[in-house]
Amino acid sequence: MSDATNVQAGRADWLREAKTTLILAWPLIAAQLAQIGLGTTDVIMMSWLGPEYLAAGTLSTSIMFLFLIFGIGIATAVSPLMAQAVGREDYRSVRRTVRQGFWVAILFATILVPFILQIEWIFKVLGQDPALGKLADSYIQFAAFQFYPFLMFTVLRGFLSAHEDTTVVLIATLIGIVVNAIGNYALMFGNFGFPRLELAGAGISTIIVHSVTFLFGLGYVLTREKYRHYQLLLRFWKPDWQRFFEIIRVGTPIGFMLTAEVGLFSVAAVMMGWLSTLELAAHAVAIQLASISFMVPLGLSQATTIRVGLQYGRKNQAGIGIAGWTSIALGTGFMAITCTLFILFPNMFVSLFIDASKPENLEVFALAASYLAVAGLFQLVDGAQAMAAASLRGLSDTKVPMYGAIFGYWLMGLPIAYYLGFQTELRGVGVWLGLAGGLAIVAVILNWRFALREKLGLVDFSSQAKGNTA
Known part of the structure; x- marks a missing residue:
């Protein structure tokens, strides 16, 4: 059934879908905002230590997140697989997916952490200031081990979301914010009788936060009566290689796609470091604000x-179109609001992070405000690409979107950013314009693919149990 036919399904169906999606999404949105609150807390407290600590923290988190996002992509594969299984009422498949999702999370954390621990050497290769590299290393040597609890909690989040039980995700994340603030205050600055560890203290606090969040979520799932029949950890060590490799097959393209996007932003941070430490510090503030607004469409x-995956599992072609386009409209509509606010009031937002009354902050403040104004321009396309990508994941369509992301971000966006940033007088503003260009190209590719999903053979109910990565 085409989208033209879907439009005739009736206003009531679209409004019902919007309501259902928002009810499912609001705790996830709030949890994403709370999650970014963890990073925001770190940015604010690092800035209290000084600009060089803020710059080092920005570099380390940018590089680390580049690795982490790949693991998140792999673990995210459990969401469409479980949603499709719930739609088919195949609950045994849900149990298999959760268990092997944990296996995959542990495996990739074990592979990725050793690379992260070489961060100081990586910075040298990238031509960064050795002093900044040494500061960043003090954070990474502890924070890298957050990969284990973080990725395993991602699997739990997919399980809970597939059962439309998302409030606990929000509660767990809010607990994490409180633990993070207390941990940073104690360990970074030497309060409550603890030693002053500065960035190393922030790294230790990060491990504690994500461990608490995961254990809270796991305890909830294991003790709730409605989930006990799954017996999620029974015979946990028994391999299920078919499901294990299915998660990797579906999740690996998601990981590469997310890494392509985050990698572009990470390289942008490196470029800012090439320009100057002040421009890197300004970039840290602007990207933090842009990231906060992006948490709504991300959640x-x-x-x-989940909504598209459920409709796919139920073999409901019309429902797939309604679920996907409703979400694309909601996500893009929200970003239209943040676009307007960033363009009209950049100084107001930057002042939340930087005190413009201090003369030494004036240059960083002005740079951050100029970057944020440009960030407003890509808010619309950022929301559109995120929602289209999520709709395609609900169909287990991940391989071609990955190619589209690599093309848009790395073959188009990155060269534009480098040329405008270093071959013109635009400098940092030029780098940000390159980011916007890459996002726009990917948004067009992914929305076009979702619009043509039936013609492209993406809605193949006969093969849904195995997934479709055409």
Whole structure:
């Protein structure tokens, strides 16, 4: 059934879908905002230590997240697989997916952490200031081990979302914010009788936060009566290689796609470091604000994958179109609001992070405000690409979107950013314009693919149990 036919399904169906999606999504959105609150807390407290600590922290988290996002992509594969299984009422498949999702999370954490621990050497290769590299290393040597609890909690989040039980995700994340603030205050600055560890203290606090969050979520799932029949950890060590490799097959393209996007932003941070430490510090503030606004469509996208996956599992072609386009409209509509605010009031937002009354902050403040104004321009396309990608994931369509992301971000966006940043007078603003260009190209590719999903053979109910990565 085409989207033209879907439009005739009736306003009531679209409004019902919007309501259902928002009910499912709001705790995930709030949890994403709370999650970014963890990073925001770190940015604010690092800035209290000084600009060089803020710059070092930005570099380390940018590089680390580049690795982490790949693991998140792999673990995210459990969401469409479980949603499709719930739609088919195949609950045994749900149990298999959760268990092997944990296996995959542990495996990739074990592979990725050793690379992260070489961060100081990586910075040298990238031509960064050795002093900044040494500071960043003090954070990474502890924070890298957050990969284990973080990725395993991602699997739990997919399980809970597939059962439309997302409030606990929000509660767990809010607990994490409190633990993070207390941990940073104690360990970074030497309060409550603890030693002053500065960035190393922030790294230790990060491990504690994600461990607490995961254990809270796991305890909830194991003790709730409605989930006990799954017996999720029974015979946990028994391999299920078919499901294990299915998660990797579906998740690996998601990981590469997310890494392509985050990698572009990480390289942008490196470029800012080449320009100057002040421009890197300004970039840290602007990207933090842009990231906060993106948490709404990101949380909504998690619900989108579940809604589309459920309709796919139920073999409901019309429902797939309604679920996908409703979410794309909601996500893009929200970003239209943040676009307007960033363009009209950049100084107001930057002042939340930087005190413009201090003369030494004036240059960083002005740079951050100029970057944020440009960030407003890509808010619309950023929301559109995120929602379209989530809709395609609900169909287990991950391989071609990965190619589209690599093309848009790395073959188009990155060269534009480098040329405008270093071959013109635009400098940092030029780098940000390159980011916007890459996002716009990917948004067009992914929305076009979702619009043509039936013609492209993406809605193949006969093969849904195995997934479709055409």
